[in-house]
Amino acid sequence: MMVGMRIRIDAVDLPGRTCPAPAGSGAPTYDNIHVAVQRRDRPAELLEPQPGDAASATWTLECTALASPTGTDVKGPYVQDRLGRRFIYLSWGTVDESGVFSMFRRAKLMLDVVPAEVLAAAAREGLLVGRLGLTDAHGNPLCARVEPPHITWTAETWTAESAS
Template sequence: MKGPYVQGRPGGRFVYLSWGTVDGSGNFTMFRRAKLMLDAVPAKVLDAAERTGLLVGRLGLTDARGMTLCARVVPPAIIWTAGSTD
């Protein structure tokens, strides 16, 4: 997997989901982030995403304590699908 937002080495690629605030001037200040681990995408889903051009990760935005989600995110905390955002 490659792209402008994909980071990490092969076998450990991920994208960040960043939490932050935007001030009145439009400046973003990050305060927390989560790594959505792409190596945890099931092979069938990844194949379908390559065909359709769309990979979707659905996840809750808070952890068990009600805080914004952070750290490494893998299934079952994220459900990967391909081809539709519905």
């Protein structure tokens, strides 16, 4: 049976508004960086961009959960599905004077590594919460695959207060 569920991403330790380009790339420094959740198959459609120097950032995503022979399957407009692996993209980009977001890096919050019992509990309780820091070991925006221990997943009971 398919049930409504939400995923809340709670992020702290944002890297700031400036990010140096990779050494030797010749690219300029990235300025006025922001981070947002990317919609599935629509890289330009971003949910609630947050400045890179915010104290914290939170996004709440609507999704569905369905029990399957392999566990709990999560789907939704912000849940990516590549080769059967589900994840959420956090896109990092610069925002120019006219408000245009230009992505330069992404982080993949992997859902297929959420412990099965946590995912099943989240489907029952209504909320899966991922907590993570967004600065990598070099002081730059976190990118690439994000799995525990870099993110902690918990199930919580959904209430109106859970959204923030």
